[in-house]
Amino acid sequence: SEVTKDVAARVVLPDWSGKSQVGRIALLIAMEEEAAPMIEVLQLTRREANFCGAPTVVHEGEYKGAYVAVVNPGRDKTGVNLIGTDAAALTTFLAARELEPDLLINAGTCGGFKRTGGSIGDVFCVSSFRHHDRRIAIPGYDEFGVACRQALPTPNLVETLGLKTGPCTTGNSLDFVREDDERMHASAAVAKDMEGASIAWAAHIAGDIPLIGIKVVTDIVDGDKPTHEEFLHNLQAAAASLQSHVPKVIDFVANKHITDL
Numbered sequence: 001s002e003v004t005k006d007v008a009a010r011v012v013l014p015d016w017s018g019k020s021q022v023g024r025i026a027l028l029i030a031m032e033e034e035a036a037p038m039i040e041v042l043q044l045t046r047r048e049a050n051f052c053g054a055p056t057v058v059h060e061g062e063y064k065g066a067y068v069a070v071v072n073p074g075r076d077k078t079g080v081n082l083i084g085t086d087a088a089a090l091t092t093f094l095a096a097r098e099l100e101p102d103l104l105i106n107a108g109t110c111g112g113f114k115r116t117g118g119s120i121g122d123v124f125c126v127s128s129f130r131h132h133d134r135r136i137a138i139p140g141y142d143e144f145g146v147a148c149r150q151a152l153p154t155p156n157l158v159e160t161l162g163l164k165t166g167p168c169t170t171g172n173s174l175d176f177v178r179e180d181d182e183r184m185h186a187s188a189a190v191a192k193d194m195e196g197a198s199i200a201w202a203a204h205i206a207g208d209i210p211l212i213g214i215k216v217v218t219d220i221v222d223g224d225k226p227t228h229e230e231f232l233h234n235l236q237a238a239a240a241s242l243q244s245h246v247p248k249v250i251d252f253v254a255n256k257h258i259t260d261l
């Protein structure tokens with residue numbers, strides 16, 4: 001619709017002036033299954049973090065001369081990972097306050113789109129974050145709902161590692177309804193996740209901390225397989241892909257200036 005197109009066009013550009021060298025990096029990862037291989041390859045150790053009583057799990061260490069932390073929102077009482085936007089925003093804000101990172105990296109899985117050229121296993125460094133399931137048809141609130149924010153531009157990283165790029169769209173459901181799809185289509189999204197846009201908001205309110213998103217495709221949103229089956233089938237392969245790509249991302253960004261990425 002016209003409203004969707006109009007709202008999708010406005011992007012908030014955070015103010016990164018005054019940001020400097022990347023000495024401290026916090027990786028925000030929603031599922032422990034995604035985080036575990038990375039913690040191992042980066043040889044990080046668990047810290048008994050007390051993030052104001054939140055169930056946040058932090059593994060940290062020194063890697064290639066930088067401080068690196070893998071931050072996970074932890075588990076629900078029922079034992080499942082705290083996926084979705086609530087825990088993502090809270091965890092990001094707490095990590096920003098407690099760890100004082102120069103750079104946030106949201107790494108994880110996503111749905112990809114056939115219609116924007118995506119396939120299983122693709123690795124994206126996303127260009128922007130927005131919500132597709134916050135529909136508020138009131139002037140001003142429509143734009144607030146979509147909340148489109150740019151990722152830190154990283155043209156050299158994208159080029160050097162040969163990553164794909166494009167918009168990331170966030171919602172609190174693994175599936176989608178027709179209205180979501182209209183919005184995802186209008187934004188030309190390449191990645192559908194359940195955290196990105198909320199992490200971007202929290203990074204903004206914590207002081208415009210630069211954020212990049214590295215997303216591996218586990219399922220095709222506009223494909224013909226049931227998403228939950230395709231996701232579970234490809235989760236391990238995606239975690240392995242993150243394990244090989246994320247250290248390369250850290251190698252590239254560590255100790256560089258924010259504007260040279």
Ligand code: ADE
Binds near residue numbers: 111231
């Ligand atoms: N994470 C992996 N696949 C996803 C999908 N299709 N939607 C939301 N989050 C995802």
